[in-house]
Each structure stands twice: as C-alpha cells, then as structure tokens.
Amino acid sequence: MPAILVRFVFVMVVGASLLACTGKATRQTAHDEVPEGPGLLSGEDGEFVILEH
Amino acid sequence: MSIFKLCLGLAVAATLTMLSVPALTQTDSERWRALEELIAQQQERIEAQEELLDRMSRELSAITSQPAPEPIEIPQDLVRARGANVTASFYGQVNRALLFYDDGAQTDVRHVDNDGSSTRIGFKGSAKASDDIRIGTAIEVQFESNSTGDIDQLDNTATIGSNSFTERKLEVFIDSKALGKLSLGQGSTASDDSSQIDLSGTNLVACSCVSDPAGGLGFVLSGARLPVDADANSNPDVRIKDAFDNLDGLSRDDRVRYDSPSLAGFKLHTSVTDGGEWDIAASYGGAFGATEIEGKVGFANDSGTQTFPEQRVSASISALHSSGFNLTLAAGAGDDDESGREEVSFQYGKLGYRTEALAIGSSSFSIDYGEYADADVGGDEAGTLGFGFVQKVSDWGTEFYTSYRRYDLERPGTDFDDIDIVLTGARIKF
Numbered sequence: 360m361p362a363i364l365v366r367f368v369f370v371m372v373v374g375a376s377l378l379a380c381t382g383k384a385t386r387q388t389a390h391d392e393v394p395e396g397p398g399l400l401s402g403e404d405g406e407f408v409i410l411e412h
Numbered sequence: 413m414s415i416f417k418l419c420l421g422l423a424v425a426a427t428l429t430m431l432s433v434p435a436l437t438q439t440d441s442e443r444w445r446a447l448e449e450l451i452a453q454q455q456e457r458i459e460a461q462e463e464l465l466d467r468m469s470r471e472l473s474a475i476t477s478q479p480a481p482e483p484i485e486i487p488q489d490l491v492r493a494r495g496a497n498v499t500a501s502f503y504g505q506v507n508r509a510l511l512f513y514d515d516g517a518q519t520d521v522r523h524v525d526n527d528g529s530s531t532r533i534g535f536k537g538s539a540k541a542s543d544d545i546r547i548g549t550a551i552e553v554q555f556e557s558n559s560t561g562d563i564d565q566l567d568n569t570a571t572i573g574s575n576s577f578t579e580r581k582l583e584v585f586i587d588s589k590a591l592g593k594l595s596l597g598q599g600s601t602a603s604d605d606s607s608q609i610d611l612s613g614t615n616l617v618a619c620s621c622v623s624d625p626a627g628g629l630g631f632v633l634s635g636a637r638l639p640v641d642a643d644a645n646s647n648p649d650v651r652i653k654d655a656f657d658n659l660d661g662l663s664r665d666d667r668v669r670y671d672s673p674s675l676a677g678f679k680l681h682t683s684v685t686d687g688g689e690w691d692i693a694a695s696y697g698g699a700f701g702a703t704e705i706e707g708k709v710g711f712a713n714d715s716g717t718q719t720f721p722e723q724r725v726s727a728s729i730s731a732l733h734s735s736g737f738n739l740t741l742a743a744g745a746g747d748d749d750e751s752g753r754e755e756v757s758f759q760y761g762k763l764g765y766r767t768e769a770l771a772i773g774s775s776s777f778s779i780d781y782g783e784y785a786d787a788d789v790g791g792d793e794a795g796t797l798g799f800g801f802v803q804k805v806s807d808w809g810t811e812f813y814t815s816y817r818r819y820d821l822e823r824p825g826t827d828f829d830d831i832d833i834v835l836t837g838a839r840i841k842f
Binding site: 362363364366367370371391392393394396397398399400401404405406407408409410411412 | 497498499500501502503504505528529530532534608694709710711723724725727745746747806807808809810811839840841842
C-alpha cells in the first residue's frame with residue numbers, strides 16, 4: 360500500500376476516534392467561499408432573494 | 413252737440429283701440445307662449461336632474477353600506493414561480509487590495525484582486541421535491557482584474573488575467589437529508605479545502621494557501637533585477653505559487669460528487685472528475701465544551717491528468733476557544749512512484765486571537781509559519797512567516813484586512829532573494 364495512502368488511513372482512524380468523545384456538531388465552514396452573514400446591500404439575508412415560495 | 417261729438421269721439425277712439433289691441437295681444441301671446449314653453453323645458457330638465465341625483469344617491473348608499481374590500485396584496489417577488497417551495501437568489505462579493513512587494517531587487521505596488529477569495533457573483537436556486545429531498549442549481553463566476561495569483565514583476569502595463577468571467581460553480585444537485593447530497597458539474601471536489609480548514613478569522617489573508625496573496629510574483633536571483641524568464645514567455649520561471657504548494661486536493665473541477673449525511677458532525681465525501689481523477693475525504697465539525705473544532709483529511713489520485721504528484725494526501729484541523737485564542741495546523745504530502753522525484757510535502761501552523769471588543773464586528777489577529785518542500789523541483793526548501801489582521805464590520809458585510817508575509821526559497825546551486833509583501837484591502841459582500 361503506498362505510503363501516502365497509509366498516512367491517509369492513519370489520519371482517518373485518528374479522526375474517527377473523535378466520534379467516541381464527540382460534542383455538539385457544528386456547521387463546517389468552507390475556505391474562500393462567500394462568508395455567511397449580512398451583506399452591504401442585501402441586508403440580513405446576505406443575498407438578494409428573487410423569489411421564495 | 414258737444415255731447416254727441418264727445419260720444420262720437422269716444423266711439424271712434426274705442427273702435428281704434430279695439431282694432432289695435434289684437435296686434436299687441438298677438439305679440440305678447442307669442443312671447444308668453446315661448447316663455448311658458450321655456451319654463452316647461454327647464455322644469456323638465458330640473459326634474460330629470462333631480463331624478464339622476466336621486467339615483468346616484470341611492471347607488472352611493474348601496475356602496476357605502478357594503479363591507480370594505482380586502483386590501484390588495486402587492487406581491488413581493490419580482491418574478492413568479494410555477495410551483496411552490498422554491499427559492500432563488502443571487503449574491504456576490506468584491507475583494508480588492510493593494511499589494512506592496514520587495515523582491516530584493518525592486519519595490520513596487522500593484523492594484524490587485526485578492527485570489528484568496530476572489531471577486532465574484534453567483535445565482536442559486538432550489539425546489540423542495542419532498543420533505544426529504546431538495547433539488548437545485550448553482551452558478552458562480554469570478555472576475556479578477558490583476559489577480560494576486562497572476563500578477564508579477566515582468567509586466568505591469570496592462571490588466572493581468574483573463575479579463576472576463578471564469579467558472580467556479582456550474583452545477584446541479586439533489587440533496588437528501590437521509591441519503592446525502594449528489595452534485596454534478598463544475599464545483600468543489602471532495603478533497604477541496606482538506607488543507608484549508610481554518611477558524612482563525614484571518615484566512616482571508618493567511619492560511620496554509622500562503623501563495624494566494626502574491627502567488628504570481630517570481631523569485632529573483634541575488635544580484636539580478638528581474639525574475640528569471642528563461643523561455644521568454646513573460647512569466648517568471650519560479651513563482652511563489654510554484655514553490656509553495658499546499659496540496660489542497662483536486663480543488664474545483666467538472667465532477668460528480670457525493671457527500672454523506674452528517675453523523676455526529678462527521679461526514680464522508682468522494683468525487684470523480686473529468687479526466688479520471690478521483691478523491692475521498694472525511695470532515696468533522698464539532699464543539700467540545702468551550703472549544704469549537706473543525707477538521708478535514710483528503711486523499712486524491714490525479715494520475716489521470718497530472719504527471720506529478722500522482723497521489724496526494726492532506727489534512728488540516730483548527731480549534732477555536734471561547735477566549736478567542738485559536739490554533740490551526742495543516743500538513744500534506746504528494747508522491748509519484750513513476751517520476752523518481754522526491755516526495756513533495758508541507759507543514760503549516762498558525763496561532764491566532766479573535767475578539768468581539770469592538771461593537772462593529774470581530775477583530776482577528778494571527779501569526780503563522782510554514783515549510784514547503786520539493787514543490788517545484790527536488791531539493792527545494794521554501795519557508796514563510798506571516799502576520800495577519802482582519803477587522804469585520806458586520807452591518808456592512810465588510811472585512812478590512814492587512815497582512816505581512818516573507819517568502820524564502822532555498823534551491824541547491826541557486827541563490828534567490830527573499831520576497832516581502834504587504835497586502836492591504838477590503839472584501840465587501842453585497
């Protein structure tokens with residue numbers, strides 16, 4: 360098994376062990392995406408809602 | 413005699429009078445008749461008007477006695493949807509900055525678009541197919557004038573870059589609460605962001621993607637004036653983004669991607685791209701007492717389209733304590749059994765502090781350090797040290813930022829000058 364894949368599996372195992380003592384789940388943030396929250400022009404929504412039914 | 417004459421005179425006068433009276437009587441009679449007719453006509457008109465007023469009064473009474481109609485509801489939407497349970501919106505941001513640099517030979521300032529989070533607009537829409545399933549689309553394009561990822565010292569006379577919109581997201585998706593999400597089209601692959609999980613608040617200017625603020629700048633040989641451009645293509649031979657590679661998965665591509673539902677904050681991801689690249693990843697987001705933690709690890713095989721490295725693994729984890737102190741770590745490695753090259757790798761760490769001391773929004777500070785090895789050629793050792801500050805103005809959807817960073821590259825047999833940069837600007841979300 361390539362060394363790279365071994366490291367990946369190792370990190371996965373360590374990460375999975377967090378489940379044993381996991382706390383409250385939070386929303387995951389994505390790098391370089393448009394940030395959440397209000398916008399300068401769009402207000403609280405942070406986006407211009409064209410329609411919503 | 414006189415009496416007879418008098419009587420005769422009287423008779424003649426009377427006769428004359430009687431003869432003249434019919435003439436006078438006929439004229440006055442006509443006038444009286446005309447007046448009578450006129451009066452009759454006026455009377456008829458008055459009666460007609462009275463009748464009309466009476467009818468109008470009755471109608472008005474009938475109207476006022478009815479209950480008030482419901483107010484007309486003006487629809488809020490500018491457009492209408494055919495069905496229910498649909499949403500559509502558009503959004504965007506502008507991110508502009510000044511890039512000051514000193515490459516060891518010269519100093520200059522450029523007007524740039526911060527490639528860390530580029531200027532863009534997007535449209536997204538979705539419809540609720542059932543209580544469990546939602547389907548939708550996303551279109552997001554960026555427009556970077558003088559991207560920090562492209563700007564260099566060799567050409568400062570014209571706008572650098574495509575000078576047009578470039579793709580970020582062009583995808584469709586089906587999202588099930590029970591089964592997960594399936595996405596098809598141009599967008600983030602499963603391993604995207606596996607090196608860049610960051611809760612510091614300064615990732616706009618400082619993250620393991622250390623090349624974002626000035627990736628286009630080229631290293632200058634000690635004593636030279638300009639970066640080496642051996643093939644005369646007006647691009648430096650060794651750019652910051654060549655030497656500092658944070659192996660962040662397969663980034664964005666045309667792909668089909670699957671994301672599992674969240675299980676106690678834990679999610680699995682996988683995707684296959686156009687060209688045969690594929691990746692798998694796992695992410696986590698949770699809170700332990702007063703500490704929020706997020707992390708991601710990804711493995712990518714891009715042997716289908718890229719010569720080196722064939723395989724890469726990267727991971728990042730970030731912890732934010734309620735006190736505001738935070739720690740971010742990232743590392744990765746890439747290998748290619750057939751190339752014979754050294755394994756490319758990086759390690760990165762950042763210590764930060766976030767505070768809500770100002771009412772306008774959070775203030776974030778950080779210091780970070782990273783080492784990146786063998787990214788461009790075997791034997792390369794690149795290092796970077798940076799300081800970052802981001803001030804958020806929440807009500808304006810705005811972040812003001814400034815950062816300093818030093819890049820150094822050591823290559824056997826070559827002596828490059830260090831590059832110092834200061835990036836100062838603002839990102840406004842509209």
